[in-house]
Amino acid sequence: MLHPVIHVVNQMRLEVKYLLYTLCLIVTTGFAGAQPAAQTKWPYWHTSMVHTAWYKRDGAPTVNFQMTQDDRGMLWFAATDGVYRFDGVRFERLSAIDGNKLKSNNTNGILAVGSALWVGYNFGGVSVFDQGKVRYYGKEEGLPEHTVYQIRRSRSGVMWLSTADGLYRLERERWRRVGLEAGLPPAEYKARFEPLDDGTIVVANSAGVYRSTRDGRQFHQIAISDKYEVMQIRADGVVLLADHAAQLFRYSVDSEQITPIILPDIKLPGSARFDGRGALWVNAEGKLNLLGPDMRVQRSFTSPENLSGNITYDFFTDRESNVWIATENGIDRIRESRLNVIDLYPKIFGWISVQADLSGVTWVSSYSATHSWSGNTYGLRPDGSWIEGLAHNVSASTRAADGSIWFGSAESLWRLQNGQWQSWPLAADLRGHDVQAIAMDAQARLWVSVQGKGVFVFHDGQWQAGGGIKSLSGRPAISIYADKDLVWFGYPANHMALLDGATLREYGPTDGLEIGNVTAMARHRSGLFVGGDQGMAVFDGNRFATMLDGEGQSLGGISSLLSTRGNELWFHGADGIVRIGDAELTSSALGKHRINPEYFNYLDGHTGKPAQMRPLAELSEAADGRLWYATSGSVGWIDPNHIVRNTLPPVSQVTGLRTDHQNYPAVPGLVLPKHTTNIELDFTAAALSIPERVRFRFRLVGLDKDWRDAGSRRAAFYTNLDPGNYHFEVMAANEDGVWSSTPGSLDFRVEPAFMQTVWFKLLCVALALSLIALWYWWRMTLMTRRVAERLGERLRERERIARTLHDSFLQSVQALMMQFDLIRYSLSATDPAQKKIEHALDSAGQVLEEGREQVLALRLNHELSxxxxxxxxxxxxxxxxxxxxxxxxxxxxxxxxxxxxxxxxxxxxxxxxxxxxxxxxxxxxxxxxxxxxxxxxxxxxxxxxxxxxxxxxxxxxxxxxxxxxxxxxxxxxxxxxxxxxxxxxxxxxxxxxxxxxxxxxxxxxxxxxxxxx
Missing domain, CATH: 3.30.565.10 (Histidine kinase-like ATPase, C-terminal domain)
Structure with missing residues (x-):
């Protein structure tokens, strides 16, 4: 008698649980409501995914009902405390958009259409914000005072609303309720609808599923909902259904065929929805499960470990194929990583190394320095299955030129060739000491560095200390690299040795080697590259040159270096995996010594750390071109030839302007008050996959001669601005270096004070010119007076000299001549002195004449002027x-x-x-x-x-x-x-x-x- 009761109770519990999931879905969003039309075809998810959660403490909205993405890539969220905007880095809660206030902070529906943002309120009404302007639709425009659940736009451009009072259509700036006259009966619950790609509208309510004509004016029923609940309507006409037993079905609007969805791993599914990749996500038993193409669970996310909450309010796929989830506690983002992390075999843990053989098997070895356990080696086949190898507790490995793989431990050496294993014990005095490094030279001799013992050569089962080179024996090397006929040995403290035949040459800091402990080496066609815990260097045949990145920083913490068949150099460092292209390596070898590497770190799915004390084989190139890597707790791969790139250029935009006294929205025609000299311009770009790698550059046209590099900073500061018109521009580059196609810009004007106006400047110029003219007039007057005074002085001096000459000198000469004339008359006519006196009088007369002329010249000279x-x-x-x-x-x-x-x-x-x-x-x-x-x-x-x-x-x-x-x-x-x-x-x-x-x-x-x- 108890069995029927138990069955009824269980059935009731099942229906109550399903009803809770369904009601949560119905009341909040109809999760597909914000889904964009799936136009971009993205590949199906691989197993490696990166999850990020933002909580209230991060500024994220909680209990968010709907989200949308605008034409600039920004995410918008409608919540009960306002509208939120997100650029991938920071959330902004807005009570006003572009300076226009919301009618209410209690929002529910939201949709971005072109440059316009439509916001629906829980207490009725819709606001449309578009480029600094706002339009409100309310009761006067035909909308009821009821909650707006969904906002949609059909392919023909008609706007639709789903409210608690039914479905509404916008016609000539007035909303019309769609009811029985259009073939759509009233329903117990709010309508859930979606515009299809063919221009029709599909509506689901408690009465059934209805499809409109292309003009959207008439509806006809295509399914009855007495057995099914509609969980999602997709733009391609696929409807996701669930029956009362929580079984999922796929319904095609065009074919009207219902197909059951078989879930082998899930017994009691809750809410479900498809993402933009076509993958199905199902809530079940407290987990959000991603199902693979075979409908088996591919990845599960639980709260609070890797999901912010238990209840999924909305589910959205952005234009970069990231999935966004709104929960009761915050916002989650799930994106595909570039590094593909594999699920390790249960017995693999500790410090891990990898070696890929030529058959496609990747061998994963684990190591423990304490030797308290002996980690085995396992091979991962291309089909995903594992096989067990013979090597254990591997501390060093290498792949020889003939394709064989050698493994070394504190007890033995192993060789794997053509699927066959062979092992040799270490020499008796070497056992118990880990093999530090191994390398096979061109003569098929295996060089082995043993911790605490030195370097040995193993060949044909025989051990030779130092390979016959006395200075190598008893001197352990950190790393060994066979470079054709040469063998390089890396040591601590910037020291290396090169064995060329029987000649050993030492290198150190005096040869330019400044990378710390030499842990890895690799030959590229442009030179030998050497890595250490403090940097990387290239050897040109004579000296080493330190390599730096584009910002002048050293490339340190290197544990593995690998030169690929594609002539690229990859290394595994403390912060992740780094790729250096062939062009960068060639230019560095020519003397540039600065490179722009590409980093793959925690943002790309890299977890754990590579070994530093003992540089294990943590990079290996497989026969198919994939690069395998290993860290302290993970193994993964990346295909250099098929790295998914984000080719979508970010749309940069200016989001606001701040002065010392006020914040301003970034609206056209912004005018700042007079005396504004210091401003801060905020800008952003919505690159949502890896926003941490977005880079910016900006300029204030007319003030900056060139673009300024802002790095990841999203603000620009200017001081001592003069009044006038300004044009600010900003550009952004996404994680793959794709720059904005056009800059985001903001035009603003700083009003001048009266003293900064043109009229004031003209007045100052006029005053200055007047002062200069006045000063010039005064100066000229003064100069004229001085000239007159000097001329007067000269005139008076000349007149005095002339008077003196006339009154004294000339008169004296005249008197003297008269005395000589009297003397002449006193002499007889025949006196010999008579002629002499006459001659003297003639000369005196000439002197007198010249004197008179000089006096005349003095008196005439003043008349020259x-x-x-x-x-x-x-x-x-x-x-x-x-x-x-x-x-x-x-x-x-x-x-x-x-x-x-x-x-x-x-x-x-x-x-x-x-x-x-x-x-x-x-x-x-x-x-x-x-x-x-x-x-x-x-x-x-x-x-x-x-x-x-x-x-x-x-x-x-x-x-x-x-x-x-x-x-x-x-x-x-x-x-x-x-x-x-x-x-x-x-x-x-x-x-x-x-x-x-x-x-x-x-x-x-x-x-x-x-x-x-």
Whole structure:
């Protein structure tokens, strides 16, 4: 009698549990609601996946109902405390979008359509935010005051809403309820719907499943829901169903066929959904299970170990194929890793090494330094099955050129060749000491380094200390590498040895080796590369050169080096696996010594650490090109030829601007107040797979000459900004170095204060010019006064000298002549002294005449004042009558004011020439010509007298007289040239030529220069 009761109770428990899962799914989202149309075809998941969880402490939303992704790649979440935005690094809870506030922070539905973001509220209404503007739809636009569950857009561009009151369609900015008139009956629960790829709409409610026509105006029933609950509607027309016994079914809208989904590993499935790869995820027994193509569990995620919560509210696949899960505690991301980690055989643990043979089997060995247990060696076949090998507690291994694999331990050596095992015990005195390193040289001799004992050669079953090289025996090497006919030995503290035949050469720090303990070596076509715990170096045949990465950092912690058949260099280091391309290696060998390696670390699924004290074989290249690696607790592989790359360029964007006093949204036409000098610009780019490797560069156009490298920093700072218009740009590169196709930008303006305006600057310029003009006027007035004073002083000095000469010297000479004349009259006419006195009186008369001329010159010179014509005319009018001659002054061209210095020198030259002409030429006429042209000024004094003798022309002056010499010197000082032309009996012509820039006056300051002469 108890069996029926137990059966009923169990059935009730099953239905209650299923109902809880289904109600949770129905009330929160209809998890497929945010799924984008599956247009991108991604490969099925492999077993290696990276999981990351964000909790409330990380800023993530909890109890998030729906998520969406905008055209920039940003994730948006609708939660009960607002809208959240996520770029892969930080969550931002927003109560306003682009400066426009939400109608309520209690949100439920959300959808990104192009540049617009649609947000539905739990208490009714929808807001549409688009490029800084907002549009609200509420009761006046036909929407009920009920919860908005889903927002969708059909292929024809029509917007649809699922609310607690039914399904609504937007027509001409007004919402219309879709009801019986359209063939859609009312339902007990909210409608769950999805636009299909063919343009139709599929709606599921408690009455059944309905499909619309292409215009979306009429619906017809395609399935009845009395037996099934709809769990997901996909855009390709596949509907995921569950019956009351929790059995899953796949229903095709087009064929109307229901196919059961058999789950071999799951007895009681809860909620289920397909992701963007077509994989099925099922909640069952407290786990979120990923099913493989065979519907068996491929990977399970549990809470709290690797899932943030127990309840799945929403499930979303982004455009990079990552799966996002919203739980009651936070947000989870599951993505595929680049390193493929395998499930280890249960007996494999400890320090692990790998060697891949030519048959496709990868041999995994475990090692313990304590020897408390003996880890065996197991081979992983290509089909995933394991086989057991003979080697145990392997501390070193190598693959020889013939394809054989050698293993070494503290007790034995093993060789695996063509599937056959063979072993040899260590020499008696070596047993109990781990084999540190082994390598097979070109003569098929196995070089073995034994801890604490030294280096030995094992060949044909015989052991030879040091291989016959005394300095190698008793000296253990950390690493050994056979390089064709050469054998390299690595030692601690930057030391190596090279065996070439019977010659051993030592290398150390003096040879450029600075990598610490030498742990690994590999030959590339560009040189021998050597790795250590403190760096990596390349050997060019003579010296070692240390290798650095692009940021100038050393490449340390290297435990294994491998040169692949693709001419790449891979090494296993403390932080993961590193790939260096052939082009980088070639350029480094040419002297660059800086490389840009590609890292595969914890972000790519790398776990554990490689051995450092004993460099095990932790990298091996298989026959199919895959690279196998091992760490302290994992084994995996990567295929260098088939690494999945993210070719999707990130869309960079500016998210905000901060000043010292206020935060501003990044909206077009942003205007900052006056006195703003310091700003911070926040930017981001949604590369959601590995956001930790996203790199940025930015510039403020007009201020930055080139792009600035920001690294992973997502902010730019500027200080001491001037007022004006600015254009800020930012670019981003994803984890694979794909840069944004166009920069994100923000235009903003800093308002100027009055003192920073153009009008203020013009006013300052005008004031400055006025002050300069005032100062110039004052200076010129002062200079003019000084010039007048100096001219007055000179005038008075000349007049005083002239008066002194006239009143004293000339009068004294005149008196002296009168005394001599009285003496002459007192002598008889025949007195011999008579002629001497007459001669002396003639000479005194000449002296008196010259004195009068000098006095005249002094009195005339003050009248010059730049008017050369008047001065020369006055002088000529005085001299001509005295010497019974005529004087003529001729003018040519338009007279122009002369520089004071030029006028003074020209006057002095002309006066000397005129005096010579009147006194000595015995000419009946002296002619002075002044010629003013645009290029030069010419002064010419000519006569028709007796001319100069050949002796005077040859010497350039009359013996005892320096008049001609003085004229030439004055001409040179004035910047001109003097020409003297004379012929005996035909007169003399003296010509002064001054260039325009030295002759003509330009500024009043020339007067001051003239007074200083």
């Amino acid at each position: 730049g008017d050369l014509e008047s001065a020369l005319s006055g002088l000529g009018q005085i001299l001509a009558p005295r010497h019974q001659s005529r004087f003529t002054l001729r003018m040519h061209g338009t007279p122009r004011p002369l520089r004071a210095m030029a006028a003074a020198e020209a006057y002095a030259i002309a006066r000397e020439a005129m005096l010579n002409a009147f006194r000595h030429a015995q000419s009946d006429e002296v002619i002075v010509e002044l010629r003013h042209t645009a290029r030069q000024f010419t002064l010419q004094v000519s006569d028709r007298g007796r001319g100069m003798s050949a002796e005077i022309r040859e010497r350039g002056h009359r013996p005892g007289h320096w008049g001609l010499t003085g004229m030439r010197e004055r001409a040179q000082d004035a910047g001109g040239t003097l020409e003297v032309h004379s012929e005996e009996g035909r007169g003399t012509r003296i010509t002064l030529r001054l260039p325009e820039r030295r002759a003509y006056a330009r500024k009043e300051a020339d007067k001051l220069a003239a007074t200083d002469q």
